[in-house]
Amino acid sequence: MKRLTALTVALLIGVTMFAQQALWGTTPVVSPEIHDNNTVTFRFKAPKAVRVQLTGDFLPVQKNAKFEAPGIVDLKEGQEGVWEYTTPEPLKPELYSYSFIVDGLRMNDPANVYLIRDVSTLTNVFIIGGDRADFxxxxxxxxxxxxxxxxxxxxxxxxxxxxxxxxxxxxxxxxxxxxxxxxxxxxxxxxxxxxxxxxxxxxxxxxxxxxxxxxxxxxxxxxxxxxxxxxxxxxxxxxxxxxxxxxxxxxxxxxxxxxxxxxxxxxxxxxxxxxxxxxxxxxxxxxxxxxxxxxxxxxxxxxxxxxxxxxxxxxxxxxxxxxxxxxxxxxxxxxxxxxxxxxxxxxxxxxxxxxxxxxxxxxxxxxxxxxxxxxxxxxxxxxxxxxxxxxxx
CATH class of the missing domain: 3.40.50.1820 (Alpha/Beta hydrolase fold, catalytic domain)
Known part of the structure; x- marks a missing residue:
């Protein structure tokens, strides 16, 4: 009976440790990362992806779009399959929205839990503080x-x-x-x-x-x-x-x-x-x-x-x-x-x-x-x- 109890406890500990490892066992990707100068770095982990892009309302508007569509830029693949893009200029104070496009498929940022629905589209959001954006x-x-x-x-x-x-x-x-x-x-x-x-x-x-x-x-x-x-x-x-x-x-x-x-x-x-x-x-x-x-x-x-x-x-x-x-x-x-x-x-x-x-x-x-x-x-x-x-x- 004691051996059975010990085995049960060991199994429970193993399951708990596995669950914790699933939640916390990997190094988290930080995205978006707002730097002190208000440039912003976006990251997306996709080791098997061929192309990862970013679209957001802080990017120049697409010139050939029928309506005002946000621009699209390519991310660069780095270590461990983490793709990255940093805005070349600081962003002005504002609430911004963005999404990733991974091999042609639009996706939200798994590192950012903050989402807003606009009709049928979900986009991630972040705020650059200061000026009017503080409202x-x-x-x-x-x-x-x-x-x-x-x-x-x-x-x-x-x-x-x-x-x-x-x-x-x-x-x-x-x-x-x-x-x-x-x-x-x-x-x-x-x-x-x-x-x-x-x-x-x-x-x-x-x-x-x-x-x-x-x-x-x-x-x-x-x-x-x-x-x-x-x-x-x-x-x-x-x-x-x-x-x-x-x-x-x-x-x-x-x-x-x-x-x-x-x-x-x-x-x-x-x-x-x-x-x-x-x-x-x-x-x-x-x-x-x-x-x-x-x-x-x-x-x-x-x-x-x-x-x-x-x-x-x-x-x-x-x-x-x-x-x-x-x-x-x-x-x-x-x-x-x-x-x-x-x-x-x-x-x-x-x-x-x-x-x-x-x-x-x-x-x-x-x-x-x-x-x-x-x-x-x-x-x-x-x-x-x-x-x-x-x-x-």
Whole structure:
């Protein structure tokens, strides 16, 4: 019996040691390694690979790509099959994303657990701190609360989910707060702004520094056919896609007052036009434009980030009819801020230029912000840090 017990103990020790060796027995690959001068080294262990490449939004844009696609560079194989690439120049402060391409197959970095989903693509991320990028970091400041909540939408016939940020102290202050309704782009959902846009970190830091008023931020799902983000609804783990019905044909705009009504009923809000803002990127900018003109007494602050302007010609909805008349009513009511921002190389630049020309011809006042680059999250995070401090002053 004693010999059997000793044998059992020996076997257990052997299994434990093997498991520990599997976890810790190899020298870890460090990637990405951010150096003191802000150059960055990327590494990927693939002893049998023929070619390992890196693609990331810190690399020059591919010249022949239809849309702005990040550049691609080759890694050099070193000892023990570890491939390596170091950026030739220091990277500027920013949140960056990247992936590897191993013998033609796109792969994430096994040495970096930090990933973000953008529609159906997962990419690794890292932050170079300093300047504006410090707003994207979790800093030692008071933190707000992020909740995923469900509301009933009779207009859409669905129970739907949205993400809500409440500022630090909301739970105990007893105060009423203004609300920013922040809308995502095509293919996004109620997770997009909180993950890719770093909304909670940006708001925490701006509020803590006294650069923004404490506010509630509501991030709804802008796809009128969806209950919630992929994997978070009764449809189960369906593949994320940009090809969704009922996105820019009027349904969402018509149903939007249900969201405002729900928030006003369930949160301590300032229930007036002066206490509400709406902004969005791309499709969300399109929604913000048409919601704000459809309900001119609902929002006092409007932000169009790289916005689509008009629906496809075959779309027919009362939401998009009599645009000129609705804009006149909206601007006659003197919104406190009508803010338009876009990148110089954005594929929607011309549409925005034409829209601004229309506003100029009518004498409608707006504020314009132009950035470098194009239709990318880097710009939309910049726009959020610029827009939020102007609200509710």
């Amino acid at each position: 994207y970091k979790v800093n030692p400041v008071p933190h707000g609360t992020v909740s995923r909540i469900w509301y009933d939408s009779p207009a859409l016939g669905l129970e739907r989910r949205m993400t809500v940020y409440t500022p630090a102290g909301y739970e105990t202050s007893g105060k009423r707060y203004p609300v920013l309704y922040l809308l995502h782009g095509m293919g996004g959902d109620e997770e997009a702004w909180i993950s890719l846009g770093r909304t909670a970190q940006i708001l925490d830091n701006l509020i803590a520094q006294g650069k923004a008023k404490p506010m509630i931020v509501v991030m709804p799902n802008g796809n009128a056919s969806q209950e919630a983000a992929p994997g978070e609804s009764s449809r189960g783990m369906v593949p994320p896609t940009m090809q969704l019905p009922k996105t820019m044909e009027g349904s969402y705009e018509q149903a939007f007052p249900e969201i405002v009504k729900f928030i006003d009923k369930n949160y301590r809000t300032i229930k007036s036009k002066s206490g509400r803002a709406i902004a969005g990127l791309s499709m969300g900018g399109f929604h913000s434009l048409h919601i704000s003109k459809q309900y001119p007494d609902m929002f006092n602050y409007i932000g169009l980030f790289s916005a689509a302007i008009m629906p496809n010609k075959e779309v027919s909805s009362p939401i998009y009819e009599n645009m000129g008349g609705k804009l006149k009513v909206q601007f006659d009511k003197n919104p406190a801020l009508y803010w338009i921002a876009i990148g110089k190389t954005d594929f929607l630049y011309k549409a925005n230029e034409e829209y601004r020309k229309l506003l100029d011809e009518k004498g409608y006042k707006y504020t314009y912000y132009e950035s470098d680059e194009g239709h990318i999250w880097k710009n939309w995070r910049i726009y959020l840090t610029e827009f939020v401090p102007m609200l509710f002053r």
